[in-house]
Amino acid sequence: MNLVSTAARDLDDDPPLLSVRNLAKHYGNALGCRAVSFDLWPGEVLGIVGESGSGKTTLLNCLSGQIDADGGEILYRHRDGEVADFRTLPEPQRRALLRGEWGLVHQNPRDGLRLRVSAGANIGERLMAEGARHYGEIRGAAMNWLSRVEIATDRTDDLPIRFSGGMQQRLQIARTLVTGPRLVFMDEPTGGLDVSVQARLLDLIRGLVDELGAACVIVTHDLAVARLLAHRLMVMKGGEVVEAGLTDQVLDDPHHPYTQLLVSSVLQV
Amino acid sequence: MTLMLSVQGVAKTFTLHTQGGVKIPVFRDLDLDVSAGECVVLHGPSGAGKSTLLRAMYANVLPDAGEIRVRHGGRMVDLASASSRTVLQVRRHTLGYVSQFLSVIPRVPTLNVVAEPLIRDGLDIDTAHERAAAMLSRLNVPERLWSLAPATFSGGEQQRVNIARGLIAEMPVLLLDEPTASLDAANRDVVVELVAEAKQRGAAIVGIFHDAATRDAVADRLYPLTPAKAA
Numbered sequence: 001m002n003l004v005s006t007a008a009r010d011l012d013d014d015p016p017l018l019s020v021r022n023l024a025k026h027y028g029n030a031l032g033c034r035a036v037s038f039d040l041w042p043g044e045v046l047g048i049v050g051e052s053g054s055g056k057t058t059l060l061n062c063l064s065g066q067i068d069a070d071g072g073e074i075l076y077r078h079r080d081g082e083v084a085d086f087r088t089l090p091e092p093q094r095r096a097l098l099r100g101e102w103g104l105v106h107q108n109p110r111d112g113l114r115l116r117v118s119a120g121a122n123i124g125e126r127l128m129a130e131g132a133r134h135y136g137e138i139r140g141a142a143m144n145w146l147s148r149v150e151i152a153t154d155r156t157d158d159l160p161i162r163f164s165g166g167m168q169q170r171l172q173i174a175r176t177l178v179t180g181p182r183l184v185f186m187d188e189p190t191g192g193l194d195v196s197v198q199a200r201l202l203d204l205i206r207g208l209v210d211e212l213g214a215a216c217v218i219v220t221h222d223l224a225v226a227r228l229l230a231h232r233l234m235v236m237k238g239g240e241v242v243e244a245g246l247t248d249q250v251l252d253d254p255h256h257p258y259t260q261l262l263v264s265s266v267l268q269v
Numbered sequence: 270m271t272l273m274l275s276v277q278g279v280a281k282t283f284t285l286h287t288q289g290g291v292k293i294p295v296f297r298d299l300d301l302d303v304s305a306g307e308c309v310v311l312h313g314p315s316g317a318g319k320s321t322l323l324r325a326m327y328a329n330v331l332p333d334a335g336e337i338r339v340r341h342g343g344r345m346v347d348l349a350s351a352s353s354r355t356v357l358q359v360r361r362h363t364l365g366y367v368s369q370f371l372s373v374i375p376r377v378p379t380l381n382v383v384a385e386p387l388i389r390d391g392l393d394i395d396t397a398h399e400r401a402a403a404m405l406s407r408l409n410v411p412e413r414l415w416s417l418a419p420a421t422f423s424g425g426e427q428q429r430v431n432i433a434r435g436l437i438a439e440m441p442v443l444l445l446d447e448p449t450a451s452l453d454a455a456n457r458d459v460v461v462e463l464v465a466e467a468k469q470r471g472a473a474i475v476g477i478f479h480d481a482a483t484r485d486a487v488a489d490r491l492y493p494l495t496p497a498k499a500a
Contacts (some may be wrong), residue, residue, distance in 0.1 A: 015466045041354060199375035206374075228374065246328065246353045253330045259285035264287050 006155055013139065015077055016041050017215045019181060023072035025062050031239040032058035034175045036072070036243070038234060044183065045209055045216040047247060049223060049229030049262070055185060055239035064104045065094055076183070097181050101213040103181035107188040109168035113160050118174045119146065120156040130179050145174040149204060166197035170204065177208060184209070186218045202228055223266055227251055235259045270304035273442050273473035274326065279335030279349075283323055288388060293418060294497040295321045299335070301475075301492055306443070308474040308487050313494035319477045322494065323444050326358045326475060327366045340366055341498065361389060366444045367435030373425040379405070379430055381413040386438040392435055404433040408459055424451045436463050443467060444475035449483050461486045
């Protein structure tokens with residue numbers, strides 16, 4: 001029953017969605033990150049792991065346009081096949097990407113939501129920024145996405161400030177994914193949540209990413225989260241990538257001393 | 270017979286950097302060919318590297334030397350040097366692995382856990398669920414458990430879910446790491462039958478079976494491993 005036709009295709013020939021080359025960022029004399037290079041294909045989840053100060057959040061912020069890198073390239077392949085360096089794109093085009101084709105899920109949902117407009121409007125706003133104008137359709141899409149992230153649709157008109165942390169995070173995910181982004185960045189998406197809420201959110205993210213076929217970069221310090229969500233891992237230390245590869249290979253057969261230390265430091269439950 | 274899996278000159282030494290750089294040699298210069306329809310059982314005492322070799326065949330462990338080639342879509346792909354994407358593709362369509370333990374995904378119901386490999390392979394959800402149900406019945410997993418996540422199941426129940434998930438997609442190459450370890454005699458017999466059926470349809474199988482009766486029932490030949498001498 002194996003689909004030999006798809007299996008036979010040489011996937012290494014497909015062009016990547018994102019190619020990062022030699023990305024670097026310094027804060028004055030201090031190193032944020034440097035010499036970071038990787039390729040990312042559609043449907044692939046790349047985990048970036050490391051401790052605080054390893055440069056993983058700096059890297060994510062550079063990739064997602066939150067801060068400017070000071071060296072290297074972020075090559076993105078547009079829907080029409082054209083490849084452009086995000087770093088040299090004119091500002092309006094960068095903003096257009098961030099409004100629709102790219103999505104960013106912040107660690108703290110309060111950074112990604114507007115707390116004083118309704119849950120429905122938080123989702124609808126991103127659609128409207130993409131050009132949607134029909135009220136009924138926008139509201140329908142908002143309610144559809146609320147139920148997909150398991151928020152009761154009778155909460156559509158409630159303000160997110162009244163939601164629990166876990167609900168706010170699910171709302172932020174709905175707001176991000178409603179435009180059907182091709183590339184999603186997530187910064188510690190389960191950080192700061194109760195363990196029971198984390199499991200639900202992880203399962204949700206896993207299902208949605210699979211369903212949408214989006215490429216995804218997830219920063220986390222939690223190796224269990226990385227194992228569950230990421231196909232591939234990059235381990236960062238002191239601003240550099242010290243090890244990269246298949247998630248289970250990096251975690252079960254770590255080669256770099258730092259990766260071995262990280263893996264052996266996890267408490268067994 | 271068609272060559273499905275070929276291990277050549279494979280060596281593995283674990284270096285423990287967190288423990289003073291201690292080196293633990295596991296094996297070297299291993300060669301093993303497995304053809305379609307054949308079941309080879311890795312045989313040797315504890316510590317001989319059976320599981321490590323099996324995990325290397327799944328690219329979960331990266332060998333220091335040698336090639337591990339798998340027939341994938343008509344050509345041999347070396348997992349030791351392939352890109353992560355290629356390895357994932359080979360695992361998705363060609364190479365199945367049943368470990369001793371189920372890695373539990375929070376909240377996902379048993380039926381979905383078992384059906385997932387079929388759905389990922391492109392089968393529609395209804396057919397995939399039907400086949401998952403048939404597989405679970407065959408392995409005597411009670412129907413009342415199918416809608417529950419397997420996290421709270423007994424060891425034997427989890428292992429049967431794991432076997433169902435590992436065998437359902439009928440992969441051309443199967444790696445089995447003590448799949449019968451915590452099963453009763455009746456369920457062991459079901460696994461022996463499933464392995465026989467997999468061989469019948471042409472799967473190449475490499476396994477570890479400690480139980481002598483099961484081993485004798487499934488093995489076409491044994492591949493002996495001995496503990497490596499300290500370097």
